[in-house]
Amino acid sequence: MAAMATEEDLGTRIEEALRLRFTERSTAAEAYGPEFAALWRAAAEHALGGKLIRPRLLLDFRLALSAAGLTHEEAACAVDIAANVELLHYAFLLHDDVIDGDLIRRRRPNLIGSLAERRSDDPDDAELHWARSSAILMGDLLLASAVLGFARADVAVDTRDRLLALMEQTILETVAGEHTDIGLSDGIIPPDLRTILSMSAYKTATYSFVLPLRAAAVLAGASASAEEQLTAIGRHLGLAYQLQDDLLSVFGDAEEHGKDAFSDLREGKETAIIAYARMTGHWPSIELHFGAPELSTRQCTDIRDRLRECGAEGFARSLVEEQLGAVSTVLAEAETAGTISPAAGRTILALASRIESRRA
Amino acid sequence: MAAMATEEDLGTRIEEALRLRFTERSTAAEAYGPEFAALWRAAAEHALGGKLIRPRLLLDFRLALSAAGLTHEEAACAVDIAANVELLHYAFLLHDDVIDGDLIRRRRPNLIGSLAERRSDDPDDAELHWARSSAILMGDLLLASAVLGFARADVAVDTRDRLLALMEQTILETVAGEHTDIGLSDGIIPPDLRTILSMSAYKTATYSFVLPLRAAAVLAGASASAEEQLTAIGRHLGLAYQLQDDLLSVFGDAEEHGKDAFSDLREGKETAIIAYARMTGHWPSIELHFGAPELSTRQCTDIRDRLRECGAEGFARSLVEEQLGAVSTVLAEAETAGTISPAAGRTILALASRIESRRA
CATH class of the missing domain: 1.10.600.10 (Farnesyl Diphosphate Synthase)
Structure with missing residues (x-):
């Protein structure tokens, strides 16, 4: 029935x-x-x-x-x-x-x-x-x-084994990402762009995107190659989501997104935006105030403007596009190979589109 | 083979x-x-x-x-x-x-x-x-x-289900015991004797004694009633072990047990010994120094002598005997009922005897 x-x-x-x-x-x-x-x-x-x-x-x-x-x-x-x-x-x-x-x-x-x-x-x-x-x-x-x-x-024994392997990998990667994030904020791990991007993929993308997509696929009896493609897709979606989050905190409308405006700047959060700015000539003037909890709104908008001028905003936005582009590429391959159905593909594209236009 | x-x-x-x-x-x-x-x-x-x-x-x-x-x-x-x-x-x-x-x-x-x-x-x-x-x-x-x-x-499916139920119960009780222990040391939960004894049973006995005994029994295909009896036995063994631990910290020979002498007194640890002392007329003089990190060895031996005089040491030692006596009682019932073999009973009694004569 x-x-x-x-x-x-x-x-x-x-x-x-x-x-x-x-x-x-x-x-x-x-x-x-x-x-x-x-x-x-x-x-x-x-x-x-x-x-x-x-x-x-x-x-x-x-x-x-x-x-x-x-x-x-x-x-x-x-x-x-x-x-x-x-x-x-x-x-x-x-x-x-x-x-x-x-x-x-x-x-x-x-x-x-x-x-x-x-x-x-x-x-x-x-x-x-x-x-x-x-x-x-x-x-x-x-x-x-x-x-x-x-x-x-x-579920069947082999499905359960796949779910357990997924859970194990998810916990390991999320914890590894969190560990790196703490190392960055405690000044133990150097904040280069590559480290920050892989940290975001592990800390956020793995359990927020890869896990739900793969778990659904395992429950639906999808192939191992579908799982692999969904891992790549989830990672790209999660990175795009995190980058949008970082962008919102600095360049977004606090009324809309509901978080404290500029909290990332006051906390001195190491994001891709900041990692890019560090490599530019504008950094000395940004560094002066970055990470000071008592920053005024005026000082924050100053930093925001500098992050825009130095190209960090544009860089992060292009990374979002790159990640969402990669989602489409993997998805097209998967649909051609028949590992992911067109209906499932539409769900992923709708999610990518929500991430792209995210304001809150 | x-x-x-x-x-x-x-x-x-x-x-x-x-x-x-x-x-x-x-x-x-x-x-x-x-x-x-x-x-x-x-x-x-x-x-x-x-x-x-x-x-x-x-x-x-x-x-x-x-x-x-x-x-x-x-x-x-x-x-x-x-x-x-x-x-x-x-x-x-x-x-x-x-x-x-x-x-x-x-x-x-x-x-x-x-x-x-x-x-x-x-x-x-x-x-x-x-x-x-x-x-x-x-x-x-x-x-x-x-x-x-x-x-x-x-293992077989039903053995696995029993192992998982055991693991779940173990984690729940250990965490509940730890939570109470923190509440005691932060002054959130009142340090009465009953609370301290159930805290010890949950925090220490469950995972250190009940878990190993029951896990072995489940792997050996023992009955549910054997598991129940082992839960009682493990709890009594664990309580006796913890009480001996508390006794050693105050009345033991630091050279032998290898921990800091009197660390429990300096930390102000809420033990059954202290809970008993609180109910006696000696408490005001003990309370004066109890929990001061900088206590000298001399002050500690003073407190120790008072804990002896007020009957707290004797009380804790009698509790140890009571718990180990309860182990023998449950074990005798189990052997009569045929749920625990004589050989398994000997392993438990040997453990009880090691706890009784524990010096380190």
């Missing part, structure tokens, strides 16, 4: 699947004391507030790969794997926030900020330590949960 | 299995830059220096459960699962050290200390941040690796 499952329907089901997981865990956590249960409830609240970009991509692509629609079982399995992808994402976010010392995400308290606030309005060192340590531990639980979720997928 | 595998032989094989895993990873890590490869090499050095208590317990018990000895396949599988138990242990240690801010373990630099030392003799904030962040990330990799190792065990 093959029932069609629509995109809308599956989107709602990811939310339900995630909500169910957290509710079950929060209840089970009661046995370990009120503070542990409170941690689970707080984590649920934060984890469920996301835009579900990665699981939605997985499901969109999974639907595109099956012209005849998904059976109940296939849909349930895709939703389950998609929920695990979101858990992995949230686990990474938590450890990222601990490492960066952040208490805020998208202008609201993150899990650490909320846990600290629950103790007092002006948390002391012990309260912040408690909140950060809680986030490390919740990250561990959700990371393990995501891996266990992949391990328990209700 | 059933070949016997001896205890000695299997012990060596765990080391080899761990070494192989780390060597493979260190080599693969080269692709992600020299710093990431260096992190893997440093982690290997530290992880391979352990006493392998947990994997050895697993293998001892696995051998005891099979009167006829292990086939090559059974031995290989037990070694593989044992290596994953050690990886889980080391992942927990790394995150523990990050949370506690420790740079030293057993009088030598831990991974964080080594990574910081590699940067400079007197590491600055950025260098310490780099070292701590690296330890968070390596903990993530090893945690995921341990779960993946269980997921890929070369």
Whole structure:
């Protein structure tokens, strides 16, 4: 009995699947004391507030790969794997926030900020330590949960093995990318352009783009060469996405993108834009203020103008085009070889187009 | 072709299995830059220096459960699962050290200390941040690796499902125990005796005793009731072990046990000994100095004498006896019911006896 499952329907089901997981865990956590249960409830609240970009991509692509629609079982399995992808994402976010010392995400308290606030309005060192340590531990639980979720997928043995290999590679590359990113911001690793681009590919593209696309392909029984092509496509899409992110922080409209304007400049974030600027004669005047937390809006717009003049903006925009061009090239090869269907190709091109015109 | 595998032989094989895993990873890590490869090499050095208590317990018990000895396949599988138990242990240690801010373990630099030392003799904030962040990330990799190792065990489907359920429960309880421990030391959770004992059971007993015993039982095809009895036995053993640890730090011979004498008193560690003392009239005089990092040896011996006088030492020693007595009771029931063999029972009793006479 093959029932069609629509995109809308599956989107709602990811939310339900995630909500169910957290509710079950929060209840089970009661046995370990009120503070542990409170941690689970707080984590649920934060984890469920996301835009579900990665699981939605997985499901969109999974639907595109099956012209005849998904059976109940296939849909349930895709939703389950998609929920695990979101858990992995949230686990990474938590450890990222601990490492960066952040208490805020998208202008609201993150899990650490909320846990600290629950103790007092002006948390002391012990309260912040408690909140950060809680986030490390919740990250561990959700990371393990995501891996266990992949391990328990209700699929054939060889599909499960492919999913586990994908999960392993994803975690390794994401962690490697994060490690390089920290090395860059701590001044341990030199910020050359090549390092920054490979860091972005590993830290962002692998789990946000390659993982959803490949997981969908594995669930749909795609070939190993399709997986390989999707790895390349996901990497190009992810790099383009990250470069757009970097561009938005400096040249975008803060009203539209909703992040703190110029936060990258105040944080001294090593991006492709900055790596390019370093190689130009404008760098000494940019370096003077770059990375100062107290920069005024006026100083930031000055730096922005210099980054434009020195050609860094144009360079980053051309990189975005290059990456999106590479997506089309790999996709055309895949369609010619018959490894990726035209419908699946359209899903990828629609995503590339959203990244290209991204304003928020 | 059933070949016997001896205890000695299997012990060596765990080391080899761990070494192989780390060597493979260190080599693969080269692709992600020299710093990431260096992190893997440093982690290997530290992880391979352990006493392998947990994997050895697993293998001892696995051998005891099979009167006829292990086939090559059974031995290989037990070694593989044992290596994953050690990886889980080391992942927990790394995150523990990050949370506690420790740079030293057993009088030598831990991974964080080594990574910081590699940067400079007197590491600055950025260098310490780099070292701590690296330890968070390596903990993530090893945690995921341990779960993946269980997921890929070369066993029947229902055995694998039991192993995964065991792994999930282990991680949940260990993290819950660690969370409570942090809450105690940050002054968030009140240090009553019941909380401290359940914290110890979750934080230490679950993964150090219950996990190895149950994993061995699952691999040997033991019944669900055997697993349940081993959960109780492991919890009692683990509590006795932790209480002995607490006793050693205050009343033991530092020359013998090799840890810093009185470190628990200087750190203000909330143990069963302290929880008991809090309920006595001696507490005000103990509280005066308890938890002061700069305590002299003389002040520490003063506190030690008071902890003895108020009955806290005797109380903790009686708890050890009570826990070990409970091990014998559950074991006798299990042997009567035929769920645990006499040979397996002897392995448990030998372990109980080592814990009872523990001096280091």
